[in-house]
Amino acid sequence: MQPRTSGCTRIHMMRLQLTLILCALVLPGVGNAQVAAFPDTSFQRVGVTHFLPVFHGQAGRSLTFPCSWLSGSHSDFAAWRSATRQIVFDHLLAEPPRAPFDPFIIGEEERDGYTARKVVFNLNAWNRVLAYVLTPKGKGPFPAVLLLHDHGARFDIGKEKMVRPFQVEPAKLQAAQEWVKGNYGGRFVGDELARCGYLCLAVDALNWGDRGGAGKEGQQALAANLFNLGMSLAGVVAWEDLSALSFLASLPDVDATRIAAMGYSFGSFRSWQLAALSEQVRAAVCICWMAGRRELMTPGNNLTKGQSAFTTLHPGLTGLLDFPDVASLACPRALLFFNGEDDHLFPQPAAQAAFNKMQQIWKAQAAEKKLVTRFWPGGHQFSMEMPEAAFDWLDEQLERR
Numbered sequence: 001m002q003p004r005t006s007g008c009t010r011i012h013m014m015r016l017q018l019t020l021i022l023c024a025l026v027l028p029g030v031g032n033a034q035v036a037a038f039p040d041t042s043f044q045r046v047g048v049t050h051f052l053p054v055f056h057g058q059a060g061r062s063l064t065f066p067c068s069w070l071s072g073s074h075s076d077f078a079a080w081r082s083a084t085r086q087i088v089f090d091h092l093l094a095e096p097p098r099a100p101f102d103p104f105i106i107g108e109e110e111r112d113g114y115t116a117r118k119v120v121f122n123l124n125a126w127n128r129v130l131a132y133v134l135t136p137k138g139k140g141p142f143p144a145v146l147l148l149h150d151h152g153a154r155f156d157i158g159k160e161k162m163v164r165p166f167q168v169e170p171a172k173l174q175a176a177q178e179w180v181k182g183n184y185g186g187r188f189v190g191d192e193l194a195r196c197g198y199l200c201l202a203v204d205a206l207n208w209g210d211r212g213g214a215g216k217e218g219q220q221a222l223a224a225n226l227f228n229l230g231m232s233l234a235g236v237v238a239w240e241d242l243s244a245l246s247f248l249a250s251l252p253d254v255d256a257t258r259i260a261a262m263g264y265s266f267g268s269f270r271s272w273q274l275a276a277l278s279e280q281v282r283a284a285v286c287i288c289w290m291a292g293r294r295e296l297m298t299p300g301n302n303l304t305k306g307q308s309a310f311t312t313l314h315p316g317l318t319g320l321l322d323f324p325d326v327a328s329l330a331c332p333r334a335l336l337f338f339n340g341e342d343d344h345l346f347p348q349p350a351a352q353a354a355f356n357k358m359q360q361i362w363k364a365q366a367a368e369k370k371l372v373t374r375f376w377p378g379g380h381q382f383s384m385e386m387p388e389a390a391f392d393w394l395d396e397q398l399e400r401r
Contacts, residue, residue, distance in 0.1 A: 050299035051306070060294045063318075068325040069361055077331075077365060084321070085277065085329050091317040092235035096124035101247050106130075109166045113137055114194035116166060123203065123243050130210050131203045131244075132163040133251070134194035140253035143398040144260070146245055146274070146281075147190045147202040151266035151308050153216050154179060158208030162267075163190040163200065183264065185383030193262075196391065197400055201248045205237050205270075205311075216307065223310035233310045241274050249280055258282060258398040262390070264382040265289050265345075269312050272337075276329035283334040283397035285390045286327075287382045288346060290337050292357070293322050295350035302345055324354040331358075332367030334397045336390060339373075343380045351375070 047054055065071065067084055074080040099122040107118035117133045136142055147162040154161075160168075160176040161183075180188055190200040204211040207222060214222040223233040249256040260283040261271040268289035275284040296303045303309050317326075327335065335358075339351045355373040362371040372393060376386055394400070 051304050052297070052299060056297060060297050063294060063322075065320060065322045065325055067320040068322060068357075069328060069364075070325070070357060081329055081331075084325075087320065088277065088314070088317065088326060088329070091314040091320075092238050093232050093315070094230045094235070095239050096126050096236070098243070099125035101250065103247075107167045111191070112195060114191075116163070116191075116194075118167065121247055123240050123247075127206075127211075127240070129203055131201060132159055132165075132190070134163060134190055134198075134200040135253055136194055136197045136199060138197075140199070141255040142197060142199040142253055143258035143400050144199040144201070144248055144251075144254045145190075145193050145394070146241075146248050146259065146261045147193075147200055148241065148261060148263035148267040148270040148274070149202065149205065149208065150183065150264050151311060152179070152183065153308065155208050155212045155215050158204035158211070159202035160209060162188060163202045164188045183381050183383070185381075185387060187387065189262065189264075189382070189387065192387065193391070193394075196395075198394075198398075199248075199251070199254055201244060201251075203240075203244045205240065206233070219307045219310060227315075232313075232315055234312055234314050237270065237311055238273060238277065238314075241270055242278060245274060245278055245280055256280070260284060260394055260398055262394075263287065263289075265380065266308075266311060268337075272327040272330065272335060275333060275335060276326050279333075281330070281333070283394060284330065284336070285394060286335060286337045287386065287390070288339055288343055288380050290327065290339065290354045291323060291346045291350035292353040293318065295353050296346075322354070322357065324357040327354075328358055328361045331362050332365045332370055334370045336372040336393050337374070338382075338386050338390065339375050340379045340381065341375045341377055345380050348375060 044054070053059070066073065067087060069077065069080055101121045103119050103121040105117050105119050109116045114134050114136045117135065119131050119133050120128060121131065123129045149158045149161045157172060157175050157179060160172060161179050165173055165176055180186060190202055194200050207214050207219065226233050226236060245259070248254060249259060259280055261274045261281050262285040263271040264287040266289065268286040271284040272286045272290065275281040337355065339346060339348070341348055358371055359368065359373065362368045376384065378384060
């Protein structure tokens with residue numbers, strides 16, 4: 001009579017037999033390699049922490065940005081710039097069809113030294129938008145600035161963050177005044193520039209101001225729906241900024257050889273991106289948005305949370321070029337970067353890593369004086385003495401007389 005075995009013993013024997021069978025198999029990709037006496041039976045029990053995959057460190061270290069000028073694979077800077085700019089354009093995805101601008105003035109207000117106008121025009125064949133145009137009094141043509149508003153998770157206002165609105169409901173004016181008080185030192189940047197003799201244009205990006213609808217919680221859904229349409233949210237923003245730039249250059253009172261872009265936070269990203277994509281931008285003022293991509297991929301950073309990140313992420317481009325690599329397509333033209341020493345969104349080490357990359361490139365092209373990078377006391381804001389310093393630099397670059 002065979003001795004009786006308990007259920008636990010039978011299970012143990014079955015496991016042992018299964019182990020012996022597995023050890024005898026030749027596994028795909030392993031060949032005849034010997035199986036360890038004590039195989040690793042551990043497995044992943046958590047795949048995501050702080051919205052990041054647990055392998056984000058390894059993946060981040062694998063980002064070599066092969067299309068960067070600093071990769072050592074290129075020798076002709078002009079050829080690199082031309083080819084790499086095309087790579088960026090390819091990753092903007094589908095461009096909305098173009099259309100004649102067909103502008104029309106629907107409102108006007110005389111101000112101290114300039115005229116504010118509400119102008120509707122075709123940003124493309126699919127979007128006819130409302131913009132603010134500020135024109136200095138006197139004889140043009142004038143140097144011009146394309147004002148690119150921030151993100152700030154505030155969507156009921158867009159262009160109104162940079163130009164004092166008029167002929168609007170009191171709530172919108174109040175919202176704009178509160179916003180500039182908290183982020184721009186209490187001043188409307190566009191109005192300040194117009195008083196100084198610059199013609200300014202401000203337009204809402206998709207999902208802001210008069211073009212709103214998704215708000216903060218709907219950003220990710222909007223981005224996904226654009227992907228389903230063969231487009232991207234970041235790409236739409238870039239294409240529309242390029243169109244706004246072309247409209248600004250077409251205005252009869254604008255000196256098209258003296259155009260700058262200016263923005264804070266998301267507007268800063270848009271400014272250096274526009275300078276990278278278009279030679280029409282002679283100078284760009286970029287406040288509080290520049291960093292190395294790897295340095296931003298840390299738990300808690302906005303770039304890791306989805307939502308607003310989709311406004312700056314071009315699918316497929318991230319493995320080819322770092323943020324400062326893209327900005328360097330503007331070299332040797334003039335770019336100014338200001339960042340707060342205590343900026344929680346773009347910490348100083350992350351911003352400095354990007355500045356170091358750009359400084360190498362501008363220096364290699366004997367244009368180091370055209371790139372200004374500076375840290376200011378304070379956090380994520382365009383205030384204190386920043387605007388005066390930026391305006392003085394802009395006067396020099398655009399030769400404002």
